[in-house]
Amino acid sequence: MGWIGETMDSIKSIQIRQLLTQAVSLGMIVTSALIIWKALMCITGSESPVVVVLSGSMEPGFKRGDILFLHMSKDPIRAGEIVVFNVDGREIPIVHRVIKVHERQDGEVDILTKGDNNYGDDRLLYAQGQLWLQRHHIMGRAVGFLPYVGWVTIIMTEKPIIKYILIGALGLLVITSKD
Amino acid sequence: MHSFGYRANALFTFAITILALVCAMASLSDSLNSPSPSAHVQVLNINWFQKQPNGNDEVSMTMNISADLQSLFTWNTKQVFVFLAAEYETPKNSLNQISLWDGIIPSKEHAKFWIHTSNKYRFIDQGRNLRGKEFNLTMHWHVMPKTGKMFADKIVMPGYRLPEEYR
Numbered sequence: 574m575g576w577i578g579e580t581m582d583s584i585k586s587i588q589i590r591q592l593l594t595q596a597v598s599l600g601m602i603v604t605s606a607l608i609i610w611k612a613l614m615c616i617t618g619s620e621s622p623v624v625v626v627l628s629g630s631m632e633p634g635f636k637r638g639d640i641l642f643l644h645m646s647k648d649p650i651r652a653g654e655i656v657v658f659n660v661d662g663r664e665i666p667i668v669h670r671v672i673k674v675h676e677r678q679d680g681e682v683d684i685l686t687k688g689d690n691n692y693g694d695d696r697l698l699y700a701q702g703q704l705w706l707q708r709h710h711i712m713g714r715a716v717g718f719l720p721y722v723g724w725v726t727i728i729m730t731e732k733p734i735i736k737y738i739l740i741g742a743l744g745l746l747v748i749t750s751k752d
Numbered sequence: 753m754h755s756f757g758y759r760a761n762a763l764f765t766f767a768i769t770i771l772a773l774v775c776a777m778a779s780l781s782d783s784l785n786s787p788s789p790s791a792h793v794q795v796l797n798i799n800w801f802q803k804q805p806n807g808n809d810e811v812s813m814t815m816n817i818s819a820d821l822q823s824l825f826t827w828n829t830k831q832v833f834v835f836l837a838a839e840y841e842t843p844k845n846s847l848n849q850i851s852l853w854d855g856i857i858p859s860k861e862h863a864k865f866w867i868h869t870s871n872k873y874r875f876i877d878q879g880r881n882l883r884g885k886e887f888n889l890t891m892h893w894h895v896m897p898k899t900g901k902m903f904a905d906k907i908v909m910p911g912y913r914l915p916e917e918y919r
Binding site: 683 | 757837851873896897898899901
């Protein structure tokens, strides 16, 4: 493994000027990631433009570890759409399909959802006594789909040690890169 | 410059780029498909029709649903989610959509179907407006791709009417 020795050498030979350049380039990487995320938030209008599916309640359409792209527009919500919603008193957002819509003249809307793979509707998941979701519960609707990619985040949240190893390795790579 | 790390990185970046490009192309190829689905629904019987104790109308019906959705399937289609919704207007609500039946079509072979069923989800109004109410039955479908953009469309079938009296 010659490249480990090389890496050690390059750490030893770091000059102050080089150190600053590395710090700046590291900062560039972090900020550009942040810029992309915030830009996505602006474009999609959703506070979390990308969500990872965590449960199998929408199988076989969406499996655990799939990624959904969300969009939040002023368009009215209609039956059949897959929405991401937050229920009061629950931290984790849920991705399910709308099965009933009652929209009043003034635009206020009552929504009932259900997971494709669940037997019954979602009233059991809602807050105690809640029969309908309103507009403010909805975080966005799913418009696009990418399989498997979400496993990266699932693994990282469930096994934090892998996250630290990965971050450490990447950091070392950035610090020791020569250009 | 030509260390193991650099080469691995370059290879990985290239592989991911190609994969993303192929996924995007697969998703784009869906828009070349111009489907021509057909659907037909017959309401065979109103099983019962009554006012619930809390004042909302509820109806149960038996339907005959037939559809041919084979043209929706492309090589990038994982499944098609299809559902039949009753849609109507009331003085209080400008739109009511109530899903009556739904199904998941896993492949093209199953996309031409015929089913005799009563409503899978309860047909309950928000109020007492269902007597003599005219409603549309709309066949909606949502195509779930193997990757990329999801799309949806519908066929509206107007001209259904509920009975004037509870039974």
